[in-house]
Each structure stands twice: as structure tokens, then as C-alpha cells.
Amino acid sequence: MRADEVTKGPVLETRGLTKEFRGFTAVDNVNLQVQEGHIHALIGPNGAGKTTVFNLLTKFLPPTRGEILYRGQPITSKKSNEIAQLGLVRSFQISAVFAHMTALENVRVALQRQLGTSFHFWKSEKTLEHLNDRALALLDEVGLREYADTLTVEMPYGRKRALEVATTLALDPSMMLLDEPTQGMGAEDVDRIVALIKRVSQGRTVLMVEHNLSVVSRLCDRITVLARGAVLAEGDYDTVSRNPLVREAYMGSEEAEEAAV
Amino acid sequence: MTTTHTTSATQLPSVVQERQRRAKLRRNMFYLVLLAMGLVAPFVAYPVFLMKILCFALFACAFNLLLGYAGLLSFGHAAFLATGGYVTGYLLASYPGLTPELGILAGTLMATLLGVLFGVLSIRRQGIYFAMVTLALAQLMFFVFVQSSFTGGEDGLHGVPRGHLFGVIDLSSNLAMYYFVFAVFVFGFAVIQRTVHSPFGQVLKAIRENEPRAVSLGYNVDAYKLLAFVLSAALAGLAGSTKTVVFQLASLTDAHWHMSGEVILMTLLGGVGTLLGPLMGAGLVVSLQHLLAQSPLGNWVSVILGIIFVVCVLSFRSGIIGELAKMYRKNFK
Numbered sequence: 395m396r397a398d399e400v401t402k403g404p405v406l407e408t409r410g411l412t413k414e415f416r417g418f419t420a421v422d423n424v425n426l427q428v429q430e431g432h433i434h435a436l437i438g439p440n441g442a443g444k445t446t447v448f449n450l451l452t453k454f455l456p457p458t459r460g461e462i463l464y465r466g467q468p469i470t471s472k473k474s475n476e477i478a479q480l481g482l483v484r485s486f487q488i489s490a491v492f493a494h495m496t497a498l499e500n501v502r503v504a505l506q507r508q509l510g511t512s513f514h515f516w517k518s519e520k521t522l523e524h525l526n527d528r529a530l531a532l533l534d535e536v537g538l539r540e541y542a543d544t545l546t547v548e549m550p551y552g553r554k555r556a557l558e559v560a561t562t563l564a565l566d567p568s569m570m571l572l573d574e575p576t577q578g579m580g581a582e583d584v585d586r587i588v589a590l591i592k593r594v595s596q597g598r599t600v601l602m603v604e605h606n607l608s609v610v611s612r613l614c615d616r617i618t619v620l621a622r623g624a625v626l627a628e629g630d631y632d633t634v635s636r637n638p639l640v641r642e643a644y645m646g647s648e649e650a651e652e653a654a655v
Numbered sequence: 656m657t658t659t660h661t662t663s664a665t666q667l668p669s670v671v672q673e674r675q676r677r678a679k680l681r682r683n684m685f686y687l688v689l690l691a692m693g694l695v696a697p698f699v700a701y702p703v704f705l706m707k708i709l710c711f712a713l714f715a716c717a718f719n720l721l722l723g724y725a726g727l728l729s730f731g732h733a734a735f736l737a738t739g740g741y742v743t744g745y746l747l748a749s750y751p752g753l754t755p756e757l758g759i760l761a762g763t764l765m766a767t768l769l770g771v772l773f774g775v776l777s778i779r780r781q782g783i784y785f786a787m788v789t790l791a792l793a794q795l796m797f798f799v800f801v802q803s804s805f806t807g808g809e810d811g812l813h814g815v816p817r818g819h820l821f822g823v824i825d826l827s828s829n830l831a832m833y834y835f836v837f838a839v840f841v842f843g844f845a846v847i848q849r850t851v852h853s854p855f856g857q858v859l860k861a862i863r864e865n866e867p868r869a870v871s872l873g874y875n876v877d878a879y880k881l882l883a884f885v886l887s888a889a890l891a892g893l894a895g896s897t898k899t900v901v902f903q904l905a906s907l908t909d910a911h912w913h914m915s916g917e918v919i920l921m922t923l924l925g926g927v928g929t930l931l932g933p934l935m936g937a938g939l940v941v942s943l944q945h946l947l948a949q950s951p952l953g954n955w956v957s958v959i960l961g962i963i964f965v966v967c968v969l970s971f972r973s974g975i976i977g978e979l980a981k982m983y984r985k986n987f988k
Contacts, residue, residue: 452871478873490871492864503861504872506854512874513882515855522854565872 403466405430405569405599406451406482411460413446413623420446422623423460428569428616433591433600435610438620439643444603445487447620448573451601452477452484464569483562484571487603489554493547497538497557500546501529504564529564536560536590552583556590563594570595572602576609588612611635619643693837702833703901708941709840710898715921715933717890720847722919723928724856725883726863730786730915731773731793735888737800737910739766739895744812744905745805755818755826759839759896766892767885769796774884778877790912797910811906815899832901839897843890848930850886859883920960924967926974935976 404427413421421443428434436444449455451462453474462470469477478484492500505525506512514521533539536556541549546557555575562570575591576584588609591600604610610617610631617634619626621643627634634640696705714736721727743762746753777788800806807813817826826832850856862869862876869876899905908914917940925936940960947956971978 454867454870473875474870475873475875478871483873484871486867486871490865490868492861492868494864495860499857503857503869506857507873509854511854512858513855513879515850515853515882515886517853517855518849519852519854519857522857561872 403430404428404463405465406601407463408447408451409461409463411447411450411462412458413443413450413455414458420623421450421457424620424623424625426618426625428599428601430599431597432615433595433602433613435614435617436601436603436620437605437607437610437617438626441622442620443623444620445573446623448484448571448603451571452482478565481565481568482571483565483567483569485558485562485573485575487573487577489551489558491546491554491557491561494545496543496545497533497549497560498526498529498542500557501532501560501564502526504561505529507565532560532564533557535563535594537586552579552586555579555583555587559587559590559594567598569599569601572600572604574603574605576604576606584609690841693841697830697833702829704941704945706829706833706836706901707898708938709836710894710901711918711921711941712934712937713840713843713897714891714894715918715925715937716844716847716930717887717894718918719922719927719929719933720850720890721883721887722922723932724851724863725859725880725887727778727880727884728782728786728919729777729789729884729887730912730919731789731791731796732887732891732918733910733912733914734773734793734796735766735770735891736895736898736914736918737905737907738769738796739763739892740899740905740909741800741806741812742766743896744815744899747818747900748812748815751816751818753818754822755820755835755900758818759893759900762896762899763889763893766895767889770885770888770892771881773888774881778881778884790915793910793912793915797907797912800907800910806905806907809907811904812899813904815903815905817900817903826900836897836901839893843893844930844934846886846890850883851930855879855882920964922974924963924974926976926978926980929974929976929980932974932976936974939975 406426406428408424408426411421411424411426412419424447426447436447438444446455450457453472457470460470461468464480464482469480472480492503495503502522502525505528506522509522509525511517511521530539530542533542536559538553538556538560541553541557546554549557572591576587579587584606591602591613602614614631616629617631618628619634619640626643627637627640714732718729718732721729739762742765743758746761747755747758773789773792776792777785780788801808817832819825820831820835824831824835826835858869858874858879861872862874862879866876895909898909921936921940922933923936924939925934926932943960944956947953947959952959967974973981
């Protein structure tokens with residue numbers, strides 16, 4: 395555990411973040427603080443509003459009320475793509491790859507943004523080839539080197555999720571938001587992704603939504619439990635798992651999951 | 656940042672490179688054959704008929720850039736075809752000193768500007784809403800064309816002079832006209848081919864494959880879609896302008912929503928998202944219209960085209976070229 399949280403300020407902070415859908419409050423006055431360098435988990439029963447929080451943080455949904463601060467600067471009014479440009483890059487619950495592009499092209503399309511030629515429709519795509527080395531190195535990093543030339547649609551599910559991580563890393567983000575990175579995976583793939591997240595989180599901050607509590611206990615420095623859109627508890631794994639409120643709202647499903655794993 | 660990793664990563668495997676090189680060679684050969692066919696075609700078939708096909712093929716190619724490569728279904732592309740046609744027709748008819756290429760340039764520019772306007776108003780809408788907004792705007796333009804005096808209203812513009820290309824080459828000869836139209840088509844086709852295979856084309860592809868992911872990578876997807884829309888409008892305008900010079904007329908037929916529908920039919924029939932599909936589709940539709948008009952079934956043209964459309968959508972959705980490409984991949988790879 396990296397427990398030097400007192401010295402560093404929060405990278406990402408929300409104040410009174412609220413989202414209402416026609417009278418239904420999906421996210422209710424959430425105050426979240428993610429510390430620099432942490433792997434921070436957002437857990438909670440189904441429908442607790444975890445993914446909605448993600449969508450609010452990355453502005454895929456506009457918040458009804460509240461404020462979002464990134465490194466102390468308000469980003470509440472920024473657009474999704476501008477937030478990504480600040481270095482706050484998210485993944486999605488279902489694997490988000492460009493299916494009919496090769497693994498290499500998937501990574502390269504993320505790399506090419508920094509070139510500033512992405513509107514140049516008169517240039518040949520050969521001008522992107524000097525990014526291939528960097529793209530291959532990133533694929534190497536997630537163990538996908540031999541898939542470089544494979545169309546993503548033909549890759550196994552677990553590999554697609556790894557490719558997503560490589561694509562995200564291409565942006566060199568200072569903070570990664572991972573939405574259920576191990577969802578729908580077999581035990582072997584889960585172990586691989588956990589190791590991968592641990593490795594790529596060096597020097598970065600990670601906020602992740604995760605159902606699999608064994609993953610959370612292995613990876614995360616801090617945990618926020620959401621229930622019915624509100625924060626129920628916060629702390630490290632031991633603190634949270636001993637909290638009777640959390641046990642009541644959530645741990646039933648943990649036992650079920652532990653039985654399954 | 657790049658240099659630190661180059662040592663650990665080598666180039667793509669040479670087998671792959673070799674395969675890519677061969678595929679490229681085959682593709683270039685294929686285009687050369689097509690080019691040669693285009694050059695001898697006017698000695699085999701009636702040039703005016705061929706020019707009609709080429710104009711519509713360019714129109715369909717422009718439409719395909721938007722639908723096939725940006726995933727946007729516009730139901731208002733007739734507006735750009737007609738704007739190009741009317742502006743070119745009006746200028747060439749009113750200013751006898753104006754050479755045809757300048758008239759075409761002006762028509763294309765006007766269509767481009769209209770593309771910017773339409774695009775800004777519609778691009779943020781998705782799917783059916785985008786189609787409806789473009790349709791509504793095109794209908795608005797139809798009304799403008801009917802009411803304006805410069806378009807000749809219901810009568811349209813007639814007797815637009817073909818003039819002398821660059822003030823030198825007399826375009827009243829169908830053969831000279833054909834080669835000019837062919838050159839315009841090749842230019843438009845090359846622009847599309849390059850756009851698809853450009854850094855911009857890569858982003859466009861990514862957006863079409865997974866828009867939220869493209870956003871999360873930091874791309875302002877609306878701006879990319881807008882550029883695709885404007886390029887498509889410009890090329891549709893170029894097709895309309897050229898068509899006006901060929902047939903020496905501009906009429907409301909080009910502005911009617913039927914035309915927006917017809918270009919969808921051509922593109923889908925030939926194969927959406929394939930480079931050659933629109934050419935094939937336009938050739939087929941124009942030929943059919945031509946043949947049927949001379950046969951006793953003349954009044955049934957729209958019914959027959961409608962049936963073909965239904966059959967196409969129900970049984971070979973990727974279009975003729977799309978299906979051929981699939982067959983080729985299955986049997987020769």
C-alpha cells in the first residue's frame with residue numbers, strides 16, 4: 395500500500411456531484427477525493443450509480459449540480475474530448491476498441507492526435523508510419539505484440555481489454571478511469587489484467603469501477619462504496635469491509651462472488 | 656518519447672510487409688486498367704451517356720464518403736448537386752466571357768459554403784435526426800430554387816454554353832467534353848481515395864467504429880464529421896456543376912428529394928463504404944433508367960428501381976462490390 399496520502403493533494407475531486415434523471419437521483423451529492431498515485435476503487439451494488447459517476451467525471455453526461463476539480467482546476471464546464479486532452483482518460487464497461495482496425499492501428503490512432511495532422515485529409519497515411527515503432531512498443535507492454543497485424547474484431551475478449559489499456563497508455567494519461575476492466579473475464583484473464591493494471595499504474599492515478607472484490611483487495615489503495623447514488627463508506631479495504639453498513643448493502647454479493655472465484 | 660522505445664521494437668514482420676506490397680501493386684494495376692477503360696470508353700459507347708454516368712458516379716462517390724466513411728446518412732445531398740448546377744449554369748449563361756472551369760469552380764465553392772451551413776446546423780444530431788435535418792434543409796433550398804429568378808423557377812436554365820476550356824479547348828465536341836468530365840471524375844475520385852487513406856481518414860474510421868471511444872481519446876468528433884460533410888458537399892457540388900456544363904441545363908429535378916433518394920440507392924446498390932461501389936451503382940442505375948425509358952416498361956422505372964432496392968437491402972446488404980469483395984476474400988485468401 396502506498397499510504398502517503400497526507401502529503402499530496404487530491405488529483406481529482408468532486409464537490410456535491412449530483413445527477414437527476416427526471417426526478418430520479420442517480421448520483422446524490424457525492425464528494426470524492428482521489429489522491430495522486432492511488433488506485434482508487436468505486437464499488438457498490440448494481441444500480442448504485444458507479445458508471446454514472448464515471449460518465450459525469452468525463453462529461454459523457456452533464457451533472458445536474460456540483461463541481462469537478464482536476465488538480466485544483468474546475469473542469470465541470472469542459473467537453474469530454476477536452477477532459478481527455480488534460481490527461482484524464484477513461485475506458486468503458488464494454489470493451490471499446492475500433493473493431494475493423496488492426497491492433498496496431500488502434501494504438502496509432504491514439505498516438506496520432508499529438509501530431510496535429512489529424513485534419514489533414516490531403517496527406518497520405520504513410521505519414522503515420524513513423525508512429526509504428528512506438529505503437530508496437532505499447533503493444534509489447536501489454537503482451538500483444540503478435541496481434542499487431544490482426545483485425546481487432548478477431549481477437550479474444552481478454553486481449554481486446556488489454557488492447558484498450560495500450561490505446562489508453564498511448565495518450566500517456568496522468569489519470570486513468572477504468573470502468574469494470576475485468577468484467578466478463580475468466581480467472582486467467584483477470585489475473586493478467588490485474589498484473590497489467592498494477593504495472594501501468596506506476597506514476598499514474600487510477601480510478602476504477604470494479605465488481606470483483608478480490609481484484610479490488612489486491613489492487614486498490616482506497617475504496618469508496620456507493621449505494622443508491624450516495625457515498626456509503628470510504629477507506630482502505632479492511633476498514634470498508636469491516637463497516638457494518640457496507641456489509642449489509644454489499645457484502646452479501648461478495649460472499650457470492652468469493653464462492654464463485 | 657519515441658526514441659526510448661525504438662530499440663525494443665522492430666519493424667512489422669517482413670511477410671506482412673510483402674503481402675501489403677503485393678496487395679498495393681494489384682490495386683494499382685487494377686486502377687490502371689480502369690483508367691485505360693475510361694480513356695477508350697467514348698469510342699465504344701455514346702459519350703453523353705458515359706458523361707451522365709460519370710457525373711452521377713462522382714455524386715454517389717461524394718455521398719459515399721459521408722455514409723460509408725463517416726457513417727452519416729444525409730437525406731439532403733440533392734441540395735449540393737443542385738446548388739453547384741444552378742450557380743455554374745447561371746454564371747456561364749449570364750457572363751459569356753467566363754470559361755467553363757471557372758464556372759464549375761464557382762459552383763463547387765457555393766456548394767461547399769452551403770455544406771458548411773448545413774453541416775453546422777445538422778452535425779450534432781445522430782442517426783435519423785441527422786437525416787431529417789438534412790432533408791428539411793434541402794427542402795428549404797428546393798423552395799428557394801423554385802422562387803428565385805436566377806434559377807428560372809419551374810422552367811430551369813436552358814442553353815448554358817459549354818464554352819472553351821481554359822479559353823482554348825472547344826467543349827462543344829462531345830469527345831473533348833468527355834475527357835474533361837473524365838478528368839474531373841478522376842480528380843474527385845483521387846480526392847476521396849486520399850481522404851480515406853489519410854491521417855484524417857484514420858480518425859474518421861475510428862469515429863465510425865466507436866464514437867465514444869474516439870471522444871475519450873480526446874478527439875472532437877463533431878469537427879471531424881463536419882469536415883467530412885463539407886468535403887462531401889463540395890464534391891457533390893462539383894458533380895452538379897460539371898453535369899450542368901455537359902447537358903447545358905440545370906433544372907429542379909436535381910434539387911428534388913427524389914435525387915437525394917436516388918444517390919442513396921446508387922451507393923447502397925454498388926456497395927456502401929467501398930471505393931468503387933458508387934461508380935458501379937451509378938452506372939447500373941443510369942443504364943437501367945436509360946434502357947427502361949426506351950422499352951414499353953418506361954412508366955415503371957421507379958417501381959423497378961424500388962424492387963431492386965428492396966432486393967438489395969434484403970439479400971445483399973453490402974452491395975455488388977461489397978459482395979464481390981467478400982467472395983474474393985473467401986476464395987482467394
